[in-house]
Amino acid sequence: IERFRSLISKGINSLFIVIPSTNTPSGTNEQTSDICDLETILLGESISIPVYFLPETQQMNDLYKSIESRRDSTKDSALAVLYDMITADGYQLSVTTGKYGQRTDSVLYNIVGKLIGHGIEERLPKILIVAHYDALGIANGLIQGADSNASGVLILLKLIRLFSKLYAKQTTRAKYNLHFLFAPGGKLNYQG
Structure with missing residues (x-):
């Protein structure tokens, strides 16, 4: 640096x-x-x-x-x-590039789900569990891919599976609504 x-x-x-x-x-x-x-x-x-x-x-x-x-x-x-x-026994670099600038056509997609707790849905407190699923790099070779947050995504999927089993029965539902969010833009302050 x-x-x-x-x-x-x-x-x-x-x-x-x-x-x-x-x-x-x-x-x-x-x-x-x-x-x-x-x-x-x-x-x-x-x-x-x-x-x-x-x-x-x-x-x-x-x-x-x-x-x-x-x-x-x-x-x-x-x-x-x-x-x-x-x-001409040397090196010269010639680069032809197109227009460049800030991308405005990028679309980020959230993936959401919820489990409704025991009681009136609108009155129950909410718990939000989030993981980001994307990777960002200023150059393609720098994108870490699964190393970025694969473990967070995996844990969130596991939690969804476990809580969905608990929430499947009326007697084991908590008095909370659980919301799950897979968010893009993790490296961009979760702008998705």
Whole structure:
């Protein structure tokens, strides 16, 4: 995170973040945690440069090694820079993008259910049990999927099953209405 802030303050033009592959030993838990922390910063702050997320591939690793070895062996003389410009022995990035902006067409769906307690439904207190079922990432490779809250969803499903057995009989119903909510937008303050 500090390195990210340092690079931004030095005036870089863009940032490439390589997302470690889960199939390689380079994708450690510490790296995953660092990327999640960076993702939180990127979601919460205004960044004035483009940030690109790239999946780790052999081709990407080869390119990185090539750039690193070139950087280590490059002379800092103006003649070397001029020679590189003339021979085009370097790297240049060209990106063509469409329009971008805030998405306004996203639809979030709540999934709700309830069990009515013993008594007059409208007068009974309500208990709301909630779990979020979605995952959010600023890049597809950062979405944690089931790691996001699968356990919360599973527990809520189990609670629904257990309480529905209790509420099936008049004699075992509590004097509460139970409402169950699977909410989207968990990472967006449950805006669903």
